[in-house]
Amino acid sequence: MKYIDEFQNPELARRLLDDIHATVTRPWALMEVCGGQTHSIIRHGIDQLLPDEVELIHGPGCPVCVTPLEVIDKALEIASRPGVIFCSFGDMLRVPGTGRDLFQVRGEGGDVRVVYSPLDALRIARQNPDREVVFFGIGFETTAPPNAMTVHQARKLGVRNFSMLVSHVRVPPAIEAIMSSPSCRVQGFLAAGHVCSVMGVEEYPRLAERHRVPIVVTGFEPLDILEGVRRAVHQLERGEHTVDNAYARAVRPEGNPAARAMLEDVFEVTDRAWRGIGVIPDSGWRLSSKYRDHDAEHRFSVGGIRTQEPSECRSGEVLQGLLKPHECEAFGTLCTPRTPLGATMVSSEGACAAYYLYRRLDVPATAAREASPVV
16 A cells, blocks of 8 residues: 555645646657556546646557557467467457457357466466467566566476467567657657566667657656656756656666576567557567477467458557547447457557546546646
């Protein structure tokens, strides 16, 4: 309860907001990279409490949302095969593939199981030596270390019937891709604190310098986000562009050396497709040749699956910060949590899901501040 009380204090929030209002002199656009930060912003109405000059743009920081359609279809293909136990976190089961999702595969007789750790899947593999057990390994730098450790353990224990379908992505190349886009409006970033707690901040200074944008490492509670915005606005107003760690209680400059060593051993950097965005060079991980026997894509020969995104879904524009969820014609009508067109509506960190859950429509910021003077 300590951090809930300390980092959701209305009086402290008001002081931070007063400082931001007093500092800003011109329009600025900041992108929060993490979907968890997006949900916190929308849930607490932080974007509506900020000055009109400060716009928060939602970035591609939802791991479920950026998992490409072709990887979902590979998962569906593997999960449908006889003799396979397909294990996944629950938020992947509703993500639409081409024509169906993992829930439907389970309804059709596929052995699809929800687990709470990749080690659960490894345990299932050891309990079922006559079955092929596959874990769906997705996410950013935060979920990659436990997935890497599980593959390492499988190899060490000789669990030959365990494999992983890997779709891990990396944040810094995504920032590079966003800033290199001709349509980019982003002038500063709130970097995801949990990513930096693993990887540290060494990749960010050159991004800040090359694109002349401040990057503030930020946490997830309301005061964390407001402090991140405050520091970013102060830098922008002074014409600065440095990396600033506003989440020092969890992030060290070097990150977590043990986790990074495990990642380096098990994975290798590769180009990776992002759903709705396309291929970003060096933006992902795959299993290294040392662990290739545990690569489900290789084991089940599904590397040749190719797909095309549904034209009516504009989640790619949402993930790139080019469109707010409620500006999509399908939002809340054709696309709802029960009938999602894209992953941004079903993921617990998706921007579309946040807008739908908290009934966020196009409410003028001034009216919102008058109705809700504190966080």
